[in-house]
Amino acid sequence: MTTFDKTAAAPREDADDSPLVEIEGLTKSFDAVRALQGVDMTIRSGQVTALVGDNGAGKSTLVRCLTGVQSADGGVIRFRGRPVRISSPDAARKLGIETVYQDLGLIEDLQVWQNLFLNRELVRGVPPIRVLDKRRMIRQSAEVLKTLDVAVPNVRATVRRMSGGQRQSVAIARAANWGKTLVIMDEPTAALGVRETAAVEKLIGRLRESGVTVLLISHDMAQVMRVADTAWVLRRGRAVAQRDVKQTSGDELVGLITGAVAGDADG
Structure with a gap:
């Protein structure tokens, strides 16, 4: 990150x-x-x-x-x-190199933190038993949005409920994160x-x-x-x-x- x-x-x-x-x-x-x-x-x-x-x-x-x-x-x-x-x-x-396309590439029914880590999920545990580290992804997502001063209701909010500007900001934050x-x-x-x-x-x-x-x-x-x-x-x-x-x-x-x-x- x-x-x-x-x-x-x-x-x-x-x-x-x-x-x-x-x-x-x-x-x-x-x-x-x-x-x-x-x-x-x-x-x-x-x-x-x-x-x-x-x-x-x-x-x-x-x-x-x-x-x-x-x-x-x-x-x-x-x-x-x-x-x-x-x-x-x-x-x-x-x-x-990361790209923010016009269609944004966000999954509307996923939460903000899930979109930020889409296909790059963090895991914890020892193979073969590994699980998603949701707590760390939520914490890091909140830190990224705070640092970039991205105004969204909550990292647990679904993208579908957001305005066009908020969606664009989430997509940019994801690109900047990676x-x-x-x-x-x-x-x-x-x-x-x-x-x-x-x-x-x-x-x-x-x-x-x-x-x-x-x-x-x-x-x-x-x-x-x-x-x-x-x-x-x-x-x-x-x-x-x-x-x-x-x-x-x-x-x-x-x-x-x-x-x-x-x-x-x-x-």
């Missing part, structure tokens, strides 16, 4: 600038469709990196290659400077209202302060400007631009997405 240390929180400008993930020349095709056409990009440690682009730009395909759902046809992915082959979701998890190095979030606030969106964005900030690296896929340029450190723009399967969020604007990012503004890799 990841241990979050509030005392380790650092200001935005002091984040580690070293690459956690380096992607070089990544390609992926589906029959005649070239979804990724030699993508080059980096994800830096301890930062929130936004991945933006229009529908069909290649964002989802890139995420699936990073999480082992699909294998790239070509190119290299380096993790902490070492080339890796992410051949399955299990391989991604062993690297400490994602020791990188948490990928796919449109985490797309179906949420203003208040719930603000709560999720605060949670993203707390992850960053705790040293968790975040890759955020979002169509909301205002959100990108609020929470991200760096933005990468994908267009037609290529990474056409990278921008420091503090030195760009939402309008420029939209222009880069549509092609109205020339990107670094254009021409």
